[in-house]
Amino acid sequence: MIDIIGMIFVGTGLAFDVLGCLGLVRLPDVYNRLQAATKCVTLGTCSILFGTFLMSGGFTPTGFKALIAIVFLVLASPVAAHAISRGAHRAGIKLWDKSVVDSYAEDREGEA
Amino acid sequence: MKSRILMFTFAFAVWCILCWVPDTQHLIAGAVVALIVAAIMGSMFVTRPHMLFNPIRVFYFLFWYIPIFIWELIRANFDVAYRVIHPSMPIKPGIVRLKTELKSDTGLTFLANSITLTPGTLTVDINKDDGILYIHWINVVGSDPETTYREIGSRFEPMLKKIFEEDVVK
Incomplete structure (x- = not known):
């Protein structure tokens, strides 16, 4: 029974990972791509790890490592997305043509 | 020490x-x-060890912040999935300002991370002195401060303020 639930978690995680990759290909600019990559890959990979935790039989050595990896992933992936997007903007990468507003560039005009 | x-x-x-x-x-x-x-x-x-041992703060964090965070994360995924699969890609991106009253580093970090992992938003930069977060929003509804606060900030800011900022918690 618990194996089946674990399998469902792994399957859902894989589905979200695939959607995240699809977003990475389809969306127009670096910021939108980061959105898809960060959100879908975080939940997808966490779900896979949680499925691993269930299938490995709960609090075994593998299960513990999976849980720790979830915590690190949730803390680290938004920070990485933040660093990449900030770096991209500072390096002068433009937003997509159909973007509506860019308050960050407005506020930074005087600085640079 | x-x-x-x-x-x-x-x-x-x-x-x-x-x-x-x-x-x-x-x-x-x-x-x-x-x-x-x-x-x-x-x-x-x-930097503030006493915060960590306050049972009320820990309780709020575990049973109030984390469930809402997980729920928002799941919603965010379906939101992105919908935008990616939809043939005409209903996106309207832009970078907006979000005014925040949080001052502490931990509070700001958690706010920025929560915003990144919730539907349609990604924190690009933080201006700590003025309390402004720059947020890339995949579907801009409006760029004036009230709209951004209502749509983005109001979900997490009051909660994080209670957990990380106020001196006395009830």
Whole structure:
């Protein structure tokens, strides 16, 4: 029974990972791509790890490592997305043509 | 000093979990590594240790912040999935400002991370002095401060303010 639930978690995680990759290909600019990559890959990979935790039989050595990896992933992936997007903007990468507003560039005009 | 001791305990606990089941060899190696980490990084770990041991704050964090965060994360995924699969890609991106009243580093970090993992938003930069977060929004509804606060900030800011900022919690 618990194996089946674990399998469902792994399957859902894989589905979200695939959607995240699809977003990475389809969306127009670096910021939108980061959105898809960060959100879908975080939940997808966490779900896979949680499925691993269930299938490995709960609090075994593998299960513990999976849980720790979830915590690190949730803390680290938004920070990485933040660093990449900030770096991209500072390096002068433009937003997509159909973007509506860019308050960050407005506020930074005087600085640079 | 208190911060260093906390850092040591935390690093050692993580080490023990990572090499479960612990034996003597692992414990000694872990203690050495944790000591080095605590000596180098200890002073930046916790700046306000008393916050960590406040049971009400911990309770709010575990049973109020985390369930809402997980729910928002799942919603965010379906939101992105919908935008990616939809043939005409209904996106209207832009970078907007979000005014925040949070002051502490921990509070701001958690706010920025929560915003990144919730539907349609991604934190690009933080201006700590003025309390402004720059947020890339995949579907801009409006760029005036009231709209951005209602749509983005109101989900997490009051909660994080209670957990990380106020001096007295009820």
